[in-house]
Amino acid sequence: MTAIPQERRVVTAIPGPKSVELQARRASVVAAGVGSVLPVFTARAGGGIIEDVDGNRLIDFGSGIAVTSVGASAEAVVRRASAQLAEFTHTCFMVTPYEGYVEVAEALAELTPGDHAKKSALFNSGAEAVENAVKIARAYTKRQAVVVFDHGYHGRTNLTMALTSKNMPYKQGFGPFAPEVYRVPVAYGYRWPTGAENAGAEASAQAIDQISKQIGAENVAAIIIEPLLGEGGFIEPAKGFLPAIARFAKDNGIVFVADEIQSGFCRTGQWFACEDEGVVPDLITTAKGIAGGLPLAAVTGRAEIMDAPHAGGLGGTYGGNPVACAGALGAIETMRELDLNARARRIEEVMKGRLTAMAEKFDLIGDIRGRGAMIAIELVEDRETKKPAAAATAALAKACHAEGLLVLTCGTYGNVLRFLPPLVIGEDLLNEGLDIIERAFEGL
Numbered sequence: 001m002t003a004i005p006q007e008r009r010v011v012t013a014i015p016g017p018k019s020v021e022l023q024a025r026r027a028s029v030v031a032a033g034v035g036s037v038l039p040v041f042t043a044r045a046g047g048g049i050i051e052d053v054d055g056n057r058l059i060d061f062g063s064g065i066a067v068t069s070v071g072a073s074a075e076a077v078v079r080r081a082s083a084q085l086a087e088f089t090h091t092c093f094m095v096t097p098y099e100g101y102v103e104v105a106e107a108l109a110e111l112t113p114g115d116h117a118k119k120s121a122l123f124n125s126g127a128e129a130v131e132n133a134v135k136i137a138r139a140y141t142k143r144q145a146v147v148v149f150d151h152g153y154h155g156r157t158n159l160t161m162a163l164t165s166k167n168m169p170y171k172q173g174f175g176p177f178a179p180e181v182y183r184v185p186v187a188y189g190y191r192w193p194t195g196a197e198n199a200g201a202e203a204s205a206q207a208i209d210q211i212s213k214q215i216g217a218e219n220v221a222a223i224i225i226e227p228l229l230g231e232g233g234f235i236e237p238a239k240g241f242l243p244a245i246a247r248f249a250k251d252n253g254i255v256f257v258a259d260e261i262q263s264g265f266c267r268t269g270q271w272f273a274c275e276d277e278g279v280v281p282d283l284i285t286t287a288k289g290i291a292g293g294l295p296l297a298a299v300t301g302r303a304e305i306m307d308a309p310h311a312g313g314l315g316g317t318y319g320g321n322p323v324a325c326a327g328a329l330g331a332i333e334t335m336r337e338l339d340l341n342a343r344a345r346r347i348e349e350v351m352k353g354r355l356t357a358m359a360e361k362f363d364l365i366g367d368i369r370g371r372g373a374m375i376a377i378e379l380v381e382d383r384e385t386k387k388p389a390a391a392a393t394a395a396l397a398k399a400c401h402a403e404g405l406l407v408l409t410c411g412t413y414g415n416v417l418r419f420l421p422p423l424v425i426g427e428d429l430l431n432e433g434l435d436i437i438e439r440a441f442e443g444l
């Protein structure tokens with residue numbers, strides 16, 4: 001429920017005069033290292049619309065980077081968070097606890113894959129959740145090495161920078177990075193040298209061989225992977241890859257961690273993307289979509305692993321803030337009531353249908369991929385050489401922005417247009433957004 005009309009409206013240049021003025025103020029006081037995809041300043045947001053301070057209404061294909069899956073002002077999130085805000089804002093769960101935190105942990109135990117006993121710890125950001133997953137896995141295994149994958153993204157703190165694959169903009173100049181982090185190949189079907197059909201088997205064999213020969217499986221605490229890689233380009237590991245890696249972890253006493261921070265909570269048309277191939281992770285990290293826009297993150301997993309760190313070893317002042325927990329309970333309520341998994345699958349159907357038709361007209365589209373409302377197109381200068389078309393990708397995004405459609409780019413080569421609409425977006429807005437993308441291709 002939102003007061004914002006679910007209609008695109010462009011009444012000024014984008015960004016408009018008020019946004020330009022605010023951008024000038026911002027430039028003198030906000031650190032330059034903090035960027036913005038599109039410097040239009042937000043006045044209100046909800047459903048599939050972001051309204052800016054100049055009165056423009058943009059169609060939202062970004063969800064604040066896969067966060068506002070239930071919309072940016074979902075009724076249940078606003079209701080529950082407001083009620084909590086009026087009761088108390090904070091006590092620190094490590095000082096005097098409260099029920100909301102426990103309720104979120106109960107929901108996580110129920111919703112995450114596997115019917116084993118599960119426990120959770122709550123944090124503020126995705127990076128913090130990933131860091132804690134590493135702490136927990138090291139405490140449990142008494143080993144140190146951590147294995148991650150090409151094109152992986154896990155955050156911007158020191159340890160998670162080390163876990164992240166891409167140098168610019170995430171790591172450049174920010175080293176030295178944390179030790180005992182090892183990167184191995186992922187089954188990137190579109191760019192796998194012997195073809196997508198071989199990628200699952202070959203990449204998993206290569207990854208396992210590297211782990212065994214270069215690190216020694218007995219030294220590995222955790223293997224961390226995004227079941228559908230986000231910032232790296234919406235790469236779906238080819239079929240067979242995830243189960244093979246999960247099996248290898250199990251056989252060798254390694255904690256298998258699914259980083260579902262971007263792909264979790266209905267985004268891919270299932271509660272968690274790892275369900276697609278029936279993989280049951282030992283630990284799962286969540287954030288982004290979990291709380292309807294409030295800052296919350298979690299590590300959830302096998303009770304005996306989660307209980308390995310000593311009392312007092314995990315936590316943080318704000319981790320599992322009561323208002324954020326109330327927001328999460330509101331978001332989960334919305335996901336259930338509106339069956340947002342079904343909505344995400346419908347968004348996939350509409351998007352892939354339209355994008356497939358576009359690919360027949362525009363040779364620039366090399367690959368269409370993703371699941372649910374986590375869909376991307378990879379753009380190439382030439383379908384044979386697959387040379388990444390980064391400049392065209394940036395130009396397309398810019399053209400969409402000018403028409404009032406917010407889209408994001410991603411990918412190791414900067415040549416992926418990604419679409420992450422709120423799952424509650426109306427189908428008319430979804431189609432209008434796709435019309436704008438089509439016109440942007442025509443105008444290139």
Ligand SMILES: *Cc1c(COP(=O)(O)O)cnc(C)c1O
Nearest residue numbers: 125126127153154155230261262
């Ligand atoms: C965004 C993201 C993170 C980092 O989350 P923050 O809340 O920005 O710290 C980690 N892993 C994945 C897969 C992400 O998409």
